Amino acid sequence: MSMTKKLGAGFGLALSVTMMSGAAYAQDCTTKIGAVLPTSVDWGRPIAETAQFAVDQVNAAGGAAGCQIEMVLRDTQVDPKVGVDAAKALVDLEGVNVLLGAVSSGVSMPILTSVTVPGGVMQMSCCSSSTAFTTLAEEGKTNGLWFRTFATTGVQSAVGAKVAQDKGYKTIAVLYKNDDWGQDMARQIAADFAAVGVEVTTSVAINDGQPSYRAEVTEALSTQPEALYLALYPAEGTAAVREWISLGGTQNMIMANALKSDEFRDNVGLQYLGNALGTDTASPRADSADAFRAAYVERFESEPNGPGLANSYDATMIALLAMEAAGKDASGAEIAAAVARVTDPDGTAVSADTAGFTSAKEILAGGGTVMFQGATGNVRFDGNGDVSAPAVVWSFSESGIEEVEFLSLDDVDAFIASLQ
Amino acid sequence: MIQNLIDGVLTGSYISLGAIGLTLVMHILRFANFSHAELLSLGAYAALVCDALVSALVPVFAVKLAPLSLTGALIVAIFVSMVFTGLSALVIDRLVFKRVREKGQELSMVFASFGMALIIRNVIGLVFGLSPELYSKDIAFAMILSRDPLILVKPDQIFVLVAALVLMFLLHLILSRTTFGYSLRAVAENPSLAQVNGVNLQRTIMAVWLIGGGLAAVAGIFYGLSHQLIPVMGRDLVLPIFAATIVGGIGSVYGAVLGGFIVGIAGNLALVVLPSGYTPSVPFLLIIVVLILRPHGLFGEARA
Amino acid sequence: MIGVISYLVFFATTASILAIAVLGLNLQWGNTGLFNGGVVAFFGAGAYGTLILGGTPQAGHLGGYGLFYPLALLGGMAIAGLVAWIVGLLTLRLRHDYLAIATFGVAVAFENLMRNAEWLAGGAKGVRGFERPLRDALGDGFTYNIFFFLVVLVILIATYLFLERLVASPFGRLLRAIREDEEAAQSLGKNPARVRLMAFITGSVILGLAGGLYGTFYAFVSPQDVLPTLTFQIWAMLIVGGAGNNRGAIFGAFLIWGAWTASGWALSRFAPIEAQLYTGSVQFILIGSVIVGMLMWRPHGLLPERLVVSQRGKTPSA
Numbered sequence A: 001m002s003m004t005k006k007l008g009a010g011f012g013l014a015l016s017v018t019m020m021s022g023a024a025y026a027q028d029c030t031t032k033i034g035a036v037l038p039t040s041v042d043w044g045r046p047i048a049e050t051a052q053f054a055v056d057q058v059n060a061a062g063g064a065a066g067c068q069i070e071m072v073l074r075d076t077q078v079d080p081k082v083g084v085d086a087a088k089a090l091v092d093l094e095g096v097n098v099l100l101g102a103v104s105s106g107v108s109m110p111i112l113t114s115v116t117v118p119g120g121v122m123q124m125s126c127c128s129s130s131t132a133f134t135t136l137a138e139e140g141k142t143n144g145l146w147f148r149t150f151a152t153t154g155v156q157s158a159v160g161a162k163v164a165q166d167k168g169y170k171t172i173a174v175l176y177k178n179d180d181w182g183q184d185m186a187r188q189i190a191a192d193f194a195a196v197g198v199e200v201t202t203s204v205a206i207n208d209g210q211p212s213y214r215a216e217v218t219e220a221l222s223t224q225p226e227a228l229y230l231a232l233y234p235a236e237g238t239a240a241v242r243e244w245i246s247l248g249g250t251q252n253m254i255m256a257n258a259l260k261s262d263e264f265r266d267n268v269g270l271q272y273l274g275n276a277l278g279t280d281t282a283s284p285r286a287d288s289a290d291a292f293r294a295a296y297v298e299r300f301e302s303e304p305n306g307p308g309l310a311n312s313y314d315a316t317m318i319a320l321l322a323m324e325a326a327g328k329d330a331s332g333a334e335i336a337a338a339v340a341r342v343t344d345p346d347g348t349a350v351s352a353d354t355a356g357f358t359s360a361k362e363i364l365a366g367g368g369t370v371m372f373q374g375a376t377g378n379v380r381f382d383g384n385g386d387v388s389a390p391a392v393v394w395s396f397s398e399s400g401i402e403e404v405e406f407l408s409l410d411d412v413d414a415f416i417a418s419l420q
Numbered sequence B: 001m002i003q004n005l006i007d008g009v010l011t012g013s014y015i016s017l018g019a020i021g022l023t024l025v026m027h028i029l030r031f032a033n034f035s036h037a038e039l040l041s042l043g044a045y046a047a048l049v050c051d052a053l054v055s056a057l058v059p060v061f062a063v064k065l066a067p068l069s070l071t072g073a074l075i076v077a078i079f080v081s082m083v084f085t086g087l088s089a090l091v092i093d094r095l096v097f098k099r100v101r102e103k104g105q106e107l108s109m110v111f112a113s114f115g116m117a118l119i120i121r122n123v124i125g126l127v128f129g130l131s132p133e134l135y136s137k138d139i140a141f142a143m144i145l146s147r148d149p150l151i152l153v154k155p156d157q158i159f160v161l162v163a164a165l166v167l168m169f170l171l172h173l174i175l176s177r178t179t180f181g182y183s184l185r186a187v188a189e190n191p192s193l194a195q196v197n198g199v200n201l202q203r204t205i206m207a208v209w210l211i212g213g214g215l216a217a218v219a220g221i222f223y224g225l226s227h228q229l230i231p232v233m234g235r236d237l238v239l240p241i242f243a244a245t246i247v248g249g250i251g252s253v254y255g256a257v258l259g260g261f262i263v264g265i266a267g268n269l270a271l272v273v274l275p276s277g278y279t280p281s282v283p284f285l286l287i288i289v290v291l292i293l294r295p296h297g298l299f300g301e302a303r304a
Numbered sequence C: 001m002i003g004v005i006s007y008l009v010f011f012a013t014t015a016s017i018l019a020i021a022v023l024g025l026n027l028q029w030g031n032t033g034l035f036n037g038g039v040v041a042f043f044g045a046g047a048y049g050t051l052i053l054g055g056t057p058q059a060g061h062l063g064g065y066g067l068f069y070p071l072a073l074l075g076g077m078a079i080a081g082l083v084a085w086i087v088g089l090l091t092l093r094l095r096h097d098y099l100a101i102a103t104f105g106v107a108v109a110f111e112n113l114m115r116n117a118e119w120l121a122g123g124a125k126g127v128r129g130f131e132r133p134l135r136d137a138l139g140d141g142f143t144y145n146i147f148f149f150l151v152v153l154v155i156l157i158a159t160y161l162f163l164e165r166l167v168a169s170p171f172g173r174l175l176r177a178i179r180e181d182e183e184a185a186q187s188l189g190k191n192p193a194r195v196r197l198m199a200f201i202t203g204s205v206i207l208g209l210a211g212g213l214y215g216t217f218y219a220f221v222s223p224q225d226v227l228p229t230l231t232f233q234i235w236a237m238l239i240v241g242g243a244g245n246n247r248g249a250i251f252g253a254f255l256i257w258g259a260w261t262a263s264g265w266a267l268s269r270f271a272p273i274e275a276q277l278y279t280g281s282v283q284f285i286l287i288g289s290v291i292v293g294m295l296m297w298r299p300h301g302l303l304p305e306r307l308v309v310s311q312r313g314k315t316p317s318a
Helices: A003-022 A044-060 A080-092 A105-119 A132-138 A153-167 A180-195 A214-221 A234-246 A262-268 A287-300 A309-326 A332-342 A354-365 A409-419 B002-028 B036-057 B072-103 B106-128 B155-177 B179-189 B191-196 B201-226 B233-248 B253-273 B276-293 C002-031 C039-054 C069-091 C096-116 C142-168 C170-180 C182-187 C192-218 C228-241 C246-270 C279-297
Strands: A030-037 A068-075 A098-101 A122-125 A146-148 A171-177 A199-206 A227-231 A253-255 A276-281 A348-350 A370-374 A391-397 A400-407 B143-146 B151-153
Touching (some): A030 A044, A030 A309, A044 A287, A044 A309, A068 A309, A080 A098, A080 C246, A098 A105, A105 A122, A105 A146, A122 A332, A171 A180, A171 A214, A180 A227, A180 A409, A199 B276, A214 A234, A214 B002, A234 A262, A287 A354, A309 A332, A309 A354, A309 A370, A332 A354, A332 A370, A348 A354, A354 A370, B002 B155, B002 B179, B002 B233, B002 B253, B036 B072, B036 B106, B072 B106, B106 C096, B106 C228, B106 C279, B151 B155, B155 B179, B179 B201, B201 B233, B233 B276, B233 C096, B253 B276, C002 C142, C002 C192, C039 C096, C069 C096, C096 C228, C142 C246, C182 C192, C228 C246
Parallel strands (some): A030 A068, A030 A098, A098 A122, A122 A146, A171 A227, A227 A253, A253 A276
Antiparallel strands (some): A276 A391, A391 A400, B143 B151
């Protein structure tokens, strides 16, 4: 192994090299995977750190498919052409067969249509939520190479409606982020609230980067709703909710998972979030479910609470498990096909940490299948690369996030069916 | 409706402060300074650092001045940051704009300011991280001025408005009562003639940067106090501030003040007629309307 | 090796598309002195126009006219020209820094409209469902990329030749005359306002052409493609290459886009992992410094405008 490679792989590799020197087996190969993530925006950076964290765990377990993994990270700057170019460079120059990313649908989509699908590379996004991907997959244009660990907005909004129903709210105002995810959420949640008989008093778009959200908040406040539904990210969520509370708005809030963030809790203040309930896809009820959280806290000294962190971890882990399952020198299509073997509902459960990866290796080597119990739950992809998962209702607490209610996959499906 | 008007006036107070500096620079140095809004960020973050320092060194100052969320430390920080930001503006001019000015033409300056904006914004992002920061995490509750119609105002906002008005009044005194104010107007009218008459052009330019930077710092801090600090706040404020400058007429300090309030009120009233997604377009619409009706702004004068 | 070639073709395609856009801006700024701060609105109008006119039907918004590709591309250019005509009528009589700000606002409003008007162009999720021309015949692998690159290259050369002719023509002389001294031009009986509007529209149509090719290349466009960053990038290319010089414009496009991508690559390759998370900010600082540095030390760009002698008596060589 050359010096430059060691340097390039940096911390993760250095850690595993130390481990390897003590281990019985020696590896002298490195497989590269690509990551195109918006590291230059506030919530993008932790997503990239979490992906690298998963790679480090896998390397500590001896790597995947017989080699150490090196994640080559490129910044998208949330600029589609920069992201597409970076993806193309990773595929053509670094020879990656697996690409993680991007975050924004507007970047993931052109990468998918002009780089990964033509190049036969598997693309696994943590966070792109647009329904356009499902349509594209239904048209048969993703060649089975596309996956995302971000549960479609359907689950989120259905559980949000259930919370409103259980709480007995009659009227609710919606504040949503004015991007593809937020517009989608606003549309879905309006339909779901209507289905359970909750009146949406107003639905207000919150644009990125506005000097003030005072007018938007006043608009929502003037309709005097019993509760507030928030499909926002922490940056504008903090600003809007602080404004909302300071103006005496109700503290009955329902939040989508993007606000599951320590930063949001700390900046708004726990004392105002007592009646705030969040929704999210959930970890399964297994002993190993805390593995991700525990390891994360040890590494970053904070809880894995932030938009896309758990999804980014799962995306990376599933990609690497699939690489392991597909074996050495597998093509992107082979790796994509192997995703089913590592997210098999009938497979052996493996936890989301180094130990889980090690045991998955043994099972896969023996020809078995595994069910990855990820940070976002028992991740299971449908034919379009969309994920469905159990759901959880959560609230903020002193120590971070507390679970209020758990809904199994069957509960979620049944509730969604009841809304139709 | 009344609430929107009041909110607009309060928002307008920091937009006005930002616009005053910009209108002076655009008038005297004759270029659209796209990096002016970054001075607001610079000032806001400088105050954040200074606030933390003073609070740590002199714990007495860390106590809140109820009912405001403001502390004594932050008030100290405002003055320090004004000086710091004014000097920074001066240094940036010396290092960059002055040289570009000597080499090229006005529009090179516009583009150089684009570049400077990018540099300042990203350096702040590197140093402070990309997440939002707050001067105080406590939420200051609004006071109810009237129940029907419901009118709410936060104590901090009243402080911001009053402080902004005081600053504007002081500036008015300087401009109308001192020789400096006179020479400023002279340079703006005709730089070479002013020089012939003994006005020191260099010194006037320096003063413009100091005043512009200082007021920008206050605007940035007031913005941070009302909302939050993020490294890209300059990017978000650049269009409203330009709009205020143009609406008021380039070169007119009073125009900038009025323009700031108009932009603030328009932004808050827009939601009454437009869907909320369209708010970012409001400053642009104002610019277009004013330029069509009064190409030189409300208080501006035609100039070759 | 094939990987390197494949990447270079891809890179050159993007760079050529951007070069076409820079040529369009050069006509406006370099030759006519119009500060267009809203480049991205015209680029975007071309991209959206082409995809909406040439795409397959999509639920919920305009589009799906499935026009023959060249017609769709021309349609995109026409839409860009139409936007430019309206914007030009409203703003061109302004002093240039007013013009810069007003057009900057146009671009913000354009992005804002695309983001919100779901009935028009799909809102934030953008326009998709576009079939790249001749994809059935050529697949969508390396062969297609080579083919598409050649098409873009031919269009780039054609645009260059067209502009060189235009600039050398009496109309081109008129543009420079107005840029240098409007009143003198007016006193010779010319109508500067009309001429400037013509130049503004022509430049914007070329920007729309670049946008149409860009949309075709990715078979997708969304509001994220029309953020102010693109305006900045295209301006940087022109300033560095040399305003007023068409070759400089093309050179600047390749150079800046090369530097932009190469710096991202170099940072990911050589910077330590921890530092990689900051590459975006570092990159923007570098690009900002290059621009400011150029303006300080080489304000006329790497390939400065050549002074044209109007009455040479022969066809100018360039």
